[in-house]
Amino acid sequence: MTKNSTLDRLxxxxxxxxxxxxxxxxxERYYHQAEPFRWHLNVFIKAIKEIVPLVRKALQNESGFKDWFEPFGEKLSADPLLRHLFKNRDYVVHHGMLALESSGSLGITEGRGIKLGLNFPVNPNEDSDDAMGAFIRALAVNGDFLGFLAEDEDSLPCVERYWRLPGIDEDVVDACARAWLILGETMAAVAEWCGIERPQFxxxxxxxxxxxxxxVYNRKSLRAKLLDLRAQPNFVMAADAHDAAPLSMEDEN
Ligand SMILES: [Zn+2]
Structure with missing residues (x-):
């Protein structure tokens, strides 16, 4: 029997x-843009935190629901990942901003993993583009001695980046996906309780x-940026700087 009105209330x-x-x-979309990433995380946590209270509110007068739901509610409130996420949310409410940690490296990729990776700090407040920009400035001054910008058809310059929240070991997006699936288990059970076929999330x-x-970045535009920097009137290159390969805007092949 499908309790239609019940389902409507849900x-x-x-x-x-x-x-x-x-x-x-x-x-996912804003993974490399610090502010929008943080804002999306904020609303994600807010949304998942509201789900269980909404379920309870919708079905509170439904006979038998309260007792049936009790173990689900207990399991969710004891879940370590959800607890950490919700704690971070409380932190936002009181302190205004999520305290995210970010790590990353710059290098070149051939489509899987990183090759020639250099650990380079990626500040949690800055976009990956800013980190790449700072790196290009460093190369302009100190020389591209590793050939990072040298012509190579099989690879692309890249920033590899990871986000973490205090108390949670896995990457933020992995953690959010897992949290969503954990809540999905409960939502599926609730839907089934209402008489519809158990959904698979x-x-x-x-x-x-x-x-x-x-x-990933286009090597030619990065090279253009480096050459622009070096062409500026006040630009000073480090005394021992050298490039692994001549850097020009001509294609070598
Ligand atoms: Zn999707």
Missing amino acids: EPAFDRFQEAHFWIHGL NLQCRHSSQQLHFK
Whole structure:
């Protein structure tokens, strides 16, 4: 028997659950832009935090629901990942900003992983583009002695980046996806309790880890930036600077 009106009352909870899914893709989309990334994380956590209260509110007068839901509610409030995420959310409410940690390196990639990676600090407040810009400035001054910008058809310059939240070991987007799936288990059970076929929630639509963590750059435009810097009237190159290969705007091949 489908309790239609019951299901209707659950709509706000499922809407919030869907909204959280949408924010996960926002996190993927803005992974290399510090501010929008943080903002999306903020609304993601807000959305998932509202799901269980909305379920409870929708079904509180439904006979038998409270007792049936009790173990789910307990399991969710004891879940270490959800606890950490919600704690971070409380931190935002009181301190205004999520305290995100960011790490990364710059290098070249051949499509999988990083080759010639240099650890280079990627500040949590800056975009990956800023880190790349600072790196190009460093190369302009000190010389591209590793041949980072030398012509190579098989590889692309890249920033590899990771985000973490205090208390959570895994990457932020992985953690959010896992949190969503944990809540999905409960939402599926609730839907089933309401008499519909148990839905299967998955996140196969997520970006691959390579797509997420790597931002690739066009070598020629980076070289143009470096040459522009060196062409500025006040530019001073380090005394022992040298480039591994001549850097010009002509294609060598
Ligand atoms: Zn999706």
